[in-house]
Every structure is written in structure tokens, then in C-alpha cells.
Amino acid sequence: MNTTFRALMGATALCASAGLAAAQDTTLTVATVNNGDMIVMQGLTADFEANNPGIKVDWVTLEENILRERVTTDIATKGGQYDVLTIGTYEVPIWAKQQWLVPLNDLPAEYQADDLLPAVREALSVDGTLYAAPFYGESAMVMYRTDLAEAAGVTIPDSPTWTDIMAAAEAMTDRDAEISGICLRGKPGWGENMAFLTAMANSYGARWFNPDWAPQFDSEEWKATLTDYLTMMNEYGPPGASSNGFNENLSLFQQGKCGIWIDATVAASFVTDPENSTVADKVGFAQFPNKEGVDNHGNWLWAWSLAIPTSSDAPEAAKAFIAWATGPDYAALVAAGKGWRAAPPGTRTSLYENADYQAAAPFAAMTLTSMNAANTQKASVQDIPYTGGQFVGIPEFQGIGTAVGQQFSAALAGQMSADDALAGAQANTTREMTRAGYIK
Missing domain, CATH: 3.40.190.10 (Periplasmic binding protein-like II)
Known part of the structure; x- marks a missing residue:
């Protein structure tokens, strides 16, 4: 069994495990930015839906400034328009302290939260609790x-x-x-x-x-x-x-x-x-x-991440989606169709230890060097x-x-x-x- 097939099977198992508690006949509204990696994720929606029967995904894809304006207004007013938000390292700690985000400390063991790059995981946590899962990270x-x-x-x-x-x-x-x-x-x-x-x-x-x-x-x-x-x-x-x-x-x-x-x-x-x-x-x-x-x-340190607003009426289904989209095997889903070079970068240690990714991505070493050099505790x-x-x-x-x-x-x-x-x-x-x- 080749590496990509094993990873694809792992991704299937992860989504199914995370979705066990998800409500049936649920429609998730996901608000995201119109960047290339998110467009790829939308193209893989059928994989998630096939492995999570009863959950459908509606996408709201917006230009960056408009996305920020709309999700900020919605979460501050508890509007409940979205079940999954695409937000960054700026919003997560501020919104978590306002109790606007659902904690993600109960994702399944297969999610392997310890595999997240330490700097990124810390930036998305408050008092040790993860409040958003990184889809891709960057410096x-x-x-x-x-x-x-x-x-x-x-x-x-x-x-x-x-x-x-x-x-x-x-x-x-x-x-x-x-x-x-x-x-x-x-x-x-x-x-x-x-x-x-x-x-x-x-x-x-x-x-x-x-x-x-x-x-x-x-x-x-x-x-x-x-x-x-x-x-x-x-x-x-x-x-x-x-x-x-x-x-x-x-x-x-x-x-x-x-x-x-x-x-x-x-x-x-x-x-x-x-x-x-x-x-x-x-x-x-x-x-x-x-x-x-x-x-x-x-x-510079940023992670476009997926989070669940407390106003969502489908938090378990939303967790299933997040576990699929940011889990350790999602990269293999992308690689199967577009090659390892296209895997979302900057979130997991395992990606940078993957020989296939290293061979396909000439920028991998410089990306990791740049992210490790960031010091968000003292930027000046x-x-x-x-x-x-x-x-x-x-x-x-x-x-x-x-x-x-x-x-x-x-x-x-x-x-x-x-x-x-x-x-x-x-x-x-x-x-x-x-x-x-x-x-x-």
C-alpha cells in the first residue's frame, strides 16, 4: 500500500471518527477567503460529504477585507450566519477571551494536535486550549x-x-x-x-x-x-x-x-x-x-485557521469538518490530485519530515526557516x-x-x-x- 493511499484511508477514518457525533441532515455554512488553498479545499468537498453522510457544506467565499468585516460583525452580534469561520492569529486569542469561539480540545486522537508546529499552535491557543485549527501557516x-x-x-x-x-x-x-x-x-x-x-x-x-x-x-x-x-x-x-x-x-x-x-x-x-x-x-x-x-x-507569522463561533447550531458537525480539513492526512488528499508541492504549508511538523514533500517543494526549507525565525512576543x-x-x-x-x-x-x-x-x-x-x- 503506497504512502498516499494509506494517508487517504487515514483521512477517511479521521473524518468518520470526528463525525460520529455530528447531527444528521446538517448544512454547514463555511466562510472563507478567496485564496488558492481554500479554492482547492472547496474542490475536495465531495470527499468530506461522502465520508460524513447527512452533512452538506455551503461555501461563502470572500475577498480578504470583506471576509474580515463580515465575520467580525457576525460573531460580535451573535448573528449565527456561519458554522465555520476562516480567521487568523490576530482574531483567535481576542475572540476566545470574549468566549465567542468553541474550544477544540476534544478533537479525536487521530487528529494528532501535538503534530502542529509549536509556534502556530501557541498562537491559536489561550491558556493551553486550542480555539482554532490551522489550515495553512505562513511567514x-x-x-x-x-x-x-x-x-x-x-x-x-x-x-x-x-x-x-x-x-x-x-x-x-x-x-x-x-x-x-x-x-x-x-x-x-x-x-x-x-x-x-x-x-x-x-x-x-x-x-x-x-x-x-x-x-x-x-x-x-x-x-x-x-x-x-x-x-x-x-x-x-x-x-x-x-x-x-x-x-x-x-x-x-x-x-x-x-x-x-x-x-x-x-x-x-x-x-x-x-x-x-x-x-x-x-x-x-x-x-x-x-x-x-x-x-x-x-x-511575520500568520495562520489562516478554521474556528467555530459559539452562535453555530451545529458545533459537532463543524468539528467533523475542521478535523477533516486540517487533519494530518488532508495533505495527501491534495497531493493525490495536485502533487505534494500543493499541500497546505506551515502547520504540521510531519509535512516537513515528509520526503515526498521535500522533493516536490523547493521552498520548504526557506518556509520553515522563516516561520521559525518569527518572534511574535517581541516583534520590534x-x-x-x-x-x-x-x-x-x-x-x-x-x-x-x-x-x-x-x-x-x-x-x-x-x-x-x-x-x-x-x-x-x-x-x-x-x-x-x-x-x-x-x-x-
Whole structure:
């Protein structure tokens, strides 16, 4: 019996075991983001339904910013529209403490919760109890065109500085061929452009707040961050960059329109997919850059995860679905149809010990290195009062982060200067933090 068949049989047994207590004739409404791995999961729905008779799955698939808005509104108002939510490492601890999420400490033994990567499991737990199960995990890293780098005579080391990146982006830019030297997030949102810019700021030695919760956008570190970001995007970036998020930049890179893309490690399987990427065999990988003299490579850590709101009227069926979608053998279901390269990354130790995955995924080692390097307990080299890597782990951050993202996106679109955007971010954040009681 081959490895994939054994894993498929294990997945079947796991779903059946987890679904024993699930109510019959149940329809689960699953809210998820329109990322590639989730689209693959939807394509495998028939496998789950076949092994869990009486449970049907309805999908609500939304763009990232809209998903966050809708699930946040629904869970805060106990609306009960969804039985399974796709949320991240930002929401889980905050919502669990509000008792908005169903604990997942009673998943079957076959689920092998101890196999979850420690950093990811810790980020999704409160007081040792798991409140969401990771579907895929990620840090951030550099993805670049090896052929363009070679043609331009530049080298991107495994651990580059921003000076290395800017020089390479300049050298790879070819406006006549419609190739941008670098593609970075510009679409406003706390989980869109601010995820990238917060990570970049961390790598420049910046911080969102000092220990007294005073905003720090008037610091030299933030000014250097935003100035260099705007320089890269305006001089070497794609047209209309202020509207580009993860999916838009992924499409550009797959079409051969970007020399360098710095974003979530989960993108690696898509840019190396020969069916959808024109540059699949020409991609190199490196750690998230740091600024010379700053020992910090961004500290990005995220896990798109599945959780059950306490407002769901079908929690047992929802647990059966989560055990199937995030269990140890789900990767084999994906591999059977798309190959091991396409397995959802960044959640389980066993995946990175799998020889088939190692052989199929040239990005595996760099992904694991990047995730292990993240320190969400201290994202900045300066003293800070908060946790979180590319976000600040407080409830108010959704609104504040998005407001700052709008300022910085406007600067990218040429609607204001970097200094004005930073001044606006400082004033707005100070006002909101004072209103929330952080600043006395």
C-alpha cells in the first residue's frame, strides 16, 4: 500500500471518527477567503460529504477585507450566519477571551494536535486550549526571478538587506518589456498593505507604540520605512500598485511581470505551479530582508485557521469538518490530485519530515526557516507593550490599522506626501488610542 493511499484511508477514518457525533441532515455554512488553498479545499468537498453522510457544506467565499468585516460583525452580534469561520492569529486569542469561539480540545486522537508546529499552535491557543485549527501557516519571504537576476548581473543572498533588494529591483526593472522590478502590497487594510508595511517597519527597527502606548509614526525608523517603500514602488513597481494586494501581485508574478515579490510564504506553491505560473522553474527564495544594523527579519507569522463561533447550531458537525480539513492526512488528499508541492504549508511538523514533500517543494526549507525565525512576543528590537508580528494584538487594531493603511495607500497613489501620511497616521492613532483608554 503506497504512502498516499494509506494517508487517504487515514483521512477517511479521521473524518468518520470526528463525525460520529455530528447531527444528521446538517448544512454547514463555511466562510472563507478567496485564496488558492481554500479554492482547492472547496474542490475536495465531495470527499468530506461522502465520508460524513447527512452533512452538506455551503461555501461563502470572500475577498480578504470583506471576509474580515463580515465575520467580525457576525460573531460580535451573535448573528449565527456561519458554522465555520476562516480567521487568523490576530482574531483567535481576542475572540476566545470574549468566549465567542468553541474550544477544540476534544478533537479525536487521530487528529494528532501535538503534530502542529509549536509556534502556530501557541498562537491559536489561550491558556493551553486550542480555539482554532490551522489550515495553512505562513511567514513572509522574498520570491524572485532567478533568470532576471542573472541577466541583470545581481545576486540576492539567502539573507538579504533592503539595500540588496532595492539594487536588484532597479536592475530587473524593464519598462519596455512591462516587467516591474518589485511588487509589494498597496491595497489598504490592516491585513493587506499594513501586514507588509508593519513587517517592513519591524525590520527597520520601528515599532507601532512605545511602552506607554504612544504611537511612533513620527520616528526616524517609520519615516525611513515609508520613504523606501514609496521609492521602490514608484520607481520599480507596477502601475496601479495602490490597488494591489496578495492575489493581484500573485497574478502579476505568475504572468512574469515582477522581478521580486515579497509576501507570504504560502505563495511559493503557486508561483512554482507549472500549470498556472509562466515562471515556475525560474523562482528563487530568500528570507524577508532586514535593514543594515537591525537584527530583525520582519517577524511575520500568520495562520489562516478554521474556528467555530459559539452562535453555530451545529458545533459537532463543524468539528467533523475542521478535523477533516486540517487533519494530518488532508495533505495527501491534495497531493493525490495536485502533487505534494500543493499541500497546505506551515502547520504540521510531519509535512516537513515528509520526503515526498521535500522533493516536490523547493521552498520548504526557506518556509520553515522563516516561520521559525518569527518572534511574535517581541516583534520590534525596541521595547513594546504588545504582541503580534505583522499586527498589534489588541481589539482596536482592526480599525486603527486599516485607517493607517488608507493613509499610506493614498501616499502610494500620489494623493499625499510621505510626511503628510505619517503625520495623519500619528494624529489619528493617538486620538483613537486616547479614546480607547490606552493613553491617559
